[in-house]
Amino acid sequence: MNSPAAPRPRSVRPATPVTAATVTQKPSGMPVHKYGRYEAVDIPDRTWPGNRITEAPRWLSTDLRDGNQALIDPMSPARKREMFDLLVRMGYKEIEVGFPSSGQTDFDFVRSIIEEGAIPEDVTISVLTQAREELIERTVESLRGAHRATVHLYNATAPVFRRVVFRGSREQVKQIAVDGTRLVVEYADKLLTRSLHGGSTAFGYQYSPEIFTDTELDFALEVCEGVMDVWQPEEGREIILNLPATVERSTPSTHADRFEWMSRHLSRREFVCLSTHPHNDRGTAVAAAELAVMAGADRVEGCLFGQGERTGNVDLVTLGMNLFSQGVDPKIDFSQIDEIRRTAEYCNQMEIHPRHPYAGDLVYTAFSGSHQDAIKKGFEAMESEAAARGKTVDDIEWAVPYLPIDPKDVGRSYEAVIRVNSQSGKGGIAYVLKNDHALDLPRRMQIEFSKIIQAKTDSEGGEVTPAQIWSTFQDEYLPTEENPWGRIALRSAQASTTGEGGDALTVEAVVDGADTVLTGTGNGPIAAFIDALGSIGVDVRVLDYAEHAQSEGATAQAAAYVECAVDGKVLWGVGTDANTVRASLKAVVSAVNRSYRSA
Structure with missing residues (x-):
């Protein structure tokens, strides 16, 4: 006789399921009508989404110019020199060192690093100028005796500047750039003769259509072509065309589209270094820079830790470490990231956020119990795999959950990787005991001791330090002659x-x-x-x-x-x-x- 079929379980359905129709977000009431949308780029056959970054771009640090001008307390000459020396030690080969026509302080700093021999022969310094003759002359004059130097000229090209600031036509704004370029060539020939005739100094030129993000693409192209007609780039005579997101106005994908469009349409492209200079107004400067490189940018301009006007320039540390974390050599040395951070904090008189990517105090730290357990198991798995393959942990591919890189590679220890608070679990506590005291607790004992620590955090609140964990463990399990207890x-x-x-x-x-x-x-x-x-x-x-x-x-x-x-x-x-x-x-x-x- 067959047994009766077991009754099918009744499905439990909520009386009111959560759907898009039941999530009723309300209008904000904010004046959204005041703001227009950015222009999309008509480039249906775009190729950048299929590209990968397999080599570091050229880097330019503008900490001493764009970063410095945004400080509440601009750097003193001593702080500027310390920042410059740091950038050189890290490996930056292109450094924008100031705006020498803006005042005596910047002019004197440029002269000091040249005259004191502070610039290695393989490092190119760059100086910024507006397109006015007296400013260009002063700027070029500041570079006398430099081994390698670039003058960076800019003028705003966006419609709102043409209409409100310059009150001029497209042709008039273009002429500012063309005339400025001609003056740079003339004064360089006059004041830096050896530079242009193969002597001990190499001279370069950079032009930026400022507010490129709001400039019509066809006009940005027209201005850049006019500038190139004056400079005449050719083999051995590169021009740097910098397309700045002076104010970040669009998604990173649109920024990449604009770069691909310009890269396709520029003449003499093989003699052009196409440079991107993203700002972080929308919080996506790093993504914008990475996508611009995928779309054809040869160089990225930014500052350490994203210093700069308003929300800052793109962060060169995050960009470089992003490459490192993907197995691409950034060509910049971040191995002592705490020293880099301390120097930047001193020079800028601004603290780095504890959650700042790669460099903040807490970025390699886990408080969550599940995260701590996964990290602990990841370290153990790495050790087991290395032993099985007869290698060291440093010789196998990094694979620890929640840690995108090995903290040791940037000069951090493992001591702060796991920290304990009321959200922590047995894994984190066990990791601290194993890492600091070589005690590898059995799983059920981990559970027992974690409850003791949990009771401590619940009653006292806040974080429990490794020293407090060890003190609690000793008091609970290991009586000593100094602190005896027990029958x-x-x-x-x-x-x-x-x-x-x-x-x-x-x-x-x-x-x-x-x-x-x-x-x-x-x-x-x-x-x-x-x-x-x-x-x-x-x-x-x-x-x-x-x-x-x-x-x-x-x-x-x-x-x-x-x-x-x-x-x-x-x-x-x-x-x-x-x-x-x-x-x-x-x-x-x-x-x-x-x-x-x-x-």
Whole structure:
């Protein structure tokens, strides 16, 4: 006879399911009518989405110009010099060092680094100027004696500037750029003759149609072509055309479209260094720079940690480290990121946010319990894989959850990777004990101790430091001579074999404050010790046991962990000793003492 079919479970359906129709966002009431949309680029056969960045672009640091001009307290000459020296040490080969026609301070700084020989011969300095003759002359004059130098000329080309600021036509605005370029050539020929005729100085030219993001593409192209007609780029005579997002106005994808369009339509493209200069007004400068490189940009201009006007320039540190994290050499040395950060904070007199990518205090730190557990397991898996392949961890591909790079590669230690608060779990606490104290807790003991820490964070709030975790662990499991506690203190133990092949154990201990000798027999030292404890009325059963060496070598300490049922109460004990037997006996004592302590 067939059994009746089991009834099908009834599906549980919410009375009112959550759907798009039930999520009722309300109009904000903000004056959205005041703002227009950015212009899309008609480029249906765009190719940049299929490109990958496989090599670092050229970098230009503008910390000393665009970054400095945005500071509440602009850098003193000493702070400027410290920033310049840092950029050189890191490996930047193109550095914008100032706006020498804007005032004596910038002019004097440019002269000082030239005259004091602070500029390596393979580093090109750049200086900015507007398109006025007296400013151009002063700018070129500041470069006398430089090994390699570039003059960077700019003028705004966007419609609102043509209409409101210059009150001129497209042709008039274009002529500003063309005339300015001609003046740069004339003054360079006059003041830096050796530069233009193969002497000891190499001279270059950069032009920026400022507010490129709001400039009509056909007009931006027309202006750049007019500038190139004057400069006459050719083999060995590059021109840098910088297309700045002076104010970030569109999505990074639109920025990339504009770069691909310009790269396709520029004549003499092989002699052009196409440069991108994103600002972060929409919070997407890094993405805009990366997509611009995919779309044809040869160089990126920015500042360390995104310093700059308003919301800042694109962050060169994040850009470089993004490449590093994908296995692409950024050609810039970020291996001492805390030194870089400290110097930038001193020079700019502005702190780096603790969540700043790659450099903030908390970016390699996990508080969440699930994150900590995954990180702990990731480190263990890396160690196991490296051992199995006969390699070091540094020689295999990095694969630790929640850590996009190895903190050690930028000069960080692992000490701050896992920090404990009320959101933490057993994994993070276990990681701290293993990493700092070579104690590899069994899983069930991790659960037990994490509850103790959780109770501490719930009652006291805030973060529990590694030192506090260790202090709590010692107080809970490891009585010391300085801080003794518990009913039993082990003094010595002497093991021998019985005639039946078992083990006999003689233990000298302090029990309830009195010196006591305990004896017992059993199958192994732990069993013999449990038998001895029975003589003083302690009922113990061992449920689980684990041990490991805490280091290598003949003097290595052993750690033992014993899960016991003491008078029906289940808890763990821990013991450490140079002798593995004594370590295991101490672990049993730890569990017994804890049972009486919590009674």
